[in-house]
Amino acid sequence: MKSWTLAALLLAATGALAQSSVVTLWAGGVPDGGPRAKRVSGPERLDDERISNVSLPTLAVYPAAYDRQSGTAVVICPGGGYEFLSYTREGHQYAQWLSSLGVTAFVLKYRLSGYGHPAPLQDVLHAIRLVRSQAGKYGVAPDRIGVMGSSAGGHLAASAATLFNHPSGRGGDALDAVSARPDFAMLMYPVISMSPPVAHMGSRQALLGAEAPPELVELMSLDKQVGAATPPTLLIHSQDDGLVPADNSILFFQALTRARVPAELMIFERGGHGMAMRAGQGTASNWPRRAEEWLRDRKLIQ
Secondary structure, three states: OOHHHHHHHHHHHHOOOOOOEEEEOOOOOOOOOOOOOOOOOOOOEEEOOEEEOOOOOEEEEEOOOOOOOOOOEEEEEOOOOOOOEEOHHHHHHHHHHHHHOOOEEEEEEOOOOOOOOOHHHHHHHHHHHHHHHOHHHHOOOOOOEEEEEEOHHHHHHHHHHHOOOOHHHOOOOHHHHOOOOOOOEEEEOOOOOOOOOOOOHHHHHHHHOOOOOHHHHHHOOHHHOOOOOOOOEEEEEEOOOOOOOOHHHHHHHHHHHHOOOOEEEEEEOOOOOOOOOOOOOHHHHHHHHHHHHHHHHOOOOO
């Protein structure tokens, strides 16, 4: 049995991986979300592993394993094409794994297509600011706060890594004064470009609308927003991803390389889209071990 899996099982048996609390992200009231926002009617919908119709963003807190606390934190953005959140496979399971490594994990429930851009960006940047402003409360270091995301959640995490100072991501409250720059990023089969033929057009339409102006498409094509301040990044993708082509990760990696930002890119032969932490996908199923090595090499875990 792989070491990270064994650790997860042992910690689960002691309750160390349990979610401890859910924090309302916008204690002072949720921002209006911008010009495309419309009122989301009715309650949130939970369908198997998916959450949709989000109007009240939250952070679910998973404390680091008590005997392995590293002082590192990660805000996790589940995927779902900006239409829903794959909350269990790309949120809860990642959080349990990170907790077993000594990382305090925060699973973000963010606003979706009912709001559109910039609401998700506001939510993820506010989440980073909130965790950083309360680093002492959570036992984490303010300079060891990363972001992780899958698919469209990977686009949101990459947005945080590149647009952390963009005016559209501000919430209009006191936390805007706190830095929203993540200290590292982990991107799983991310949507990066909003331009054909690489773009996942479903994510583009859900986030930007059917008639997105060219300047907004350019802004949210994140390979074009990489700069020297973009944090160190790990990219994981599959060659046979038929939904979000691996070209997305390649474009981002090339931009990071041009900007001299430390980065690693892992492209596995098979794994398809949405591999999450499933077994039976060849070498792609070993990505958690490879990611653990990357975190350890960067001195983010022990």
